[in-house]
Structure formats: structure tokens, C-alpha cells
Amino acid sequence: MNIKDVAERSGLPAKTIRYYEDIGLIRPLRSANGYRSFRESDLHKLAFLARARSLGFSIEDCRTLLALYEDRSRASSDVKAVAEAHLHKIAEKIAELRAMEATLSHLVQSCAGDGRPDCPILAGLGDGAKPQAGLAVAAECCS
Amino acid sequence: MNIKDVAERSGLPAKTIRYYEDIGLIRPLRSANGYRSFRESDLHKLAFLARARSLGFSIEDCRTLLALYEDRSRASSDVKAVAEAHLHKIAEKIAELRAMEATLSHLVQSCAGDGRPDCPILAGLGDGAKPQAGLAVAAECCS
């Protein structure tokens, strides 16, 4: 299989597949012409990666999970530990976002949103009215 | 005021403040020795930025909000529009994370987490058992 086929079948862009090879997540063979030649097992791994990524696992988590996936003598506790750690991160993130949402929706609700300049949103940002402990500055929240 | 003072008073690292000058969010004066010299107005802007960032606004949103903050003849509707757009993004993100959380917690619950290799988590990632429409691959979810 060439890259376009696995891209379609795995749902990952060809660019991403090349990147995954670059960072050592997969090791497809090469044909005589230099093209990547994917086996069924490569496709399985890519599909695995696509699903793990869609659940929000980091690339490094994916690397770990893939190694466990390949290791027929793994302990399921190892897998579970990775998944639970990730679940905690997700929960934290949700809590953080909900705090933002709460604060911001209060501000938005109190803003007339008309042609006048008076704006409680800007006022709230300007004075320290809502310093909200627990809201990290480096919050990288939304895309 | 030198940079360390505004850093302490605004809660932003000095590095970040230099960065904000770099990208044109603030324009502090310079002393004869080349040091940045911050006015009270610079400090206000930095505090504003710190709070806007803590609510998850992007730098570009912050730029817009700061311009509105400075513009005494703004319409509050403009501010509200930016805030509401951001609120939508937050809500989407929360929904996405909750979908991940739901799927993953099911998998985790069904995993024995013992020394045996059988693992429903890996099985779920391996076959397409939980393709979950709506879960984007490029989900950049957690830190």
C-alpha cells in the first residue's frame, strides 16, 4: 500500500503519517522507487494512533500505548494507569474551562451589547474584579 | 518602574512582558540606560492582559480587547461579540472533552488493571469499537 491508501483507510492525513514515521511511531518498508510501502500491520498501528489521538492522548502517551499494544505480555494495569492519568488531565481541563465559562458568561450577561461605550466586560478585565484563584494564566484553553 | 516591578505587580513573568512588547501589545518607554521604563498605564494594560489571558482569550483577542479598552468611543456590542465568540469556543471545547472523558472512562472501567495482558482499553483502540463521531483527531485537548 502507498501512503494515500493508508491515509484514506486510517483517516489520517498523509502528512501526519510521514510525521509519525519521522518520530519513530511507525516503520513502513520502502519500495525500490523510494515510496513508503505499508503493510496491514502498519495500517493497524495508524488506526490505533488515530483513535488514541482522538481521545486526546499525547504523542508520547501514544508511543507508550503502542508499545503496550505490541507487547503480548503486557500487564493491563500498565495500560490502565496511562489511561487514568489522562482521564485526570481531562477532568482538570474541564474544570478549568468551566471556571472560565462561569466568569465570562457572567460578564457577558451583564453587558448591554449596544452602541454605548459602557462595558462591564472591559471593566471586569480592567480592574481586578474577578481574579478567580485557580485560573492559571498559561491556560492554553481553546484553539 | 523597571520590568521586575511590573512583573510582580501584574503577575506576569518578565519574559512574557518583553514578549508582549515584541508583538506590539505594549510600548513602554526606555530610560537612558536602555532599560524599559513602565508607566502606570503600561501596568494597567499588563494587568488587563493577564486577566484576559486567564479567561482563555487568545493573544489576538487580547489585542482586539485592548484596543477596545483604550477606545473611549467603542460600542459595548463589539466587546460583547468577542466575548461571546470566545464563550462558544469554550463550550465546544468542554463538549469535546466530555465526549473524550465518557468514552475513556468506559474503557477504563472495563479494564481489570491487573497483571494479565487482556485489556479492553487496547482492544477498544485497536479495533474501531468506539469511533465516536464528532471527536476530531486534531483535538489538542490537554497540556
Add this chain to the structure above:
DNA sequence: CTTGACCTTCCGGTTACTGGAACCGCCAGA
């Protein structure tokens, strides 16, 4: 033989910083 769809590598850009190197300014103490 040419066209067009594929494939390849490499480079740069994205977001919002952070860390570090190398260097300069300023003040206090020995």
C-alpha cells in the same frame, strides 16, 4: 512524449511563551 496524479525531502510557520547564553549597568562592601 507529455500530462497529471502520485510520491519524495526539506523548509518554514503555527501558539504563546520559556530557558539559556552572552553581555551590560549599577550599587555596596572589602
Add this chain to the structure above:
DNA sequence: TCTGGCGGTTCCAGTAACCGGAAGGTCAAG
């Protein structure tokens, strides 16, 4: 006067996980 130490400065590289595009090689069809 020299030295230390804590400021300050710039610039470069790296982070996560890719995406876009350029320049060029390959292959099957017409």
C-alpha cells in the same frame, strides 16, 4: 579600586503536533 551580585538587555532555540508549499522524482495512460 576591585569584586560580587542582582538587576537589565538581546538573540537563539525549543516546545506540541502537525500543516502548507516548493522543488523535484515516478508511473500509468493517452
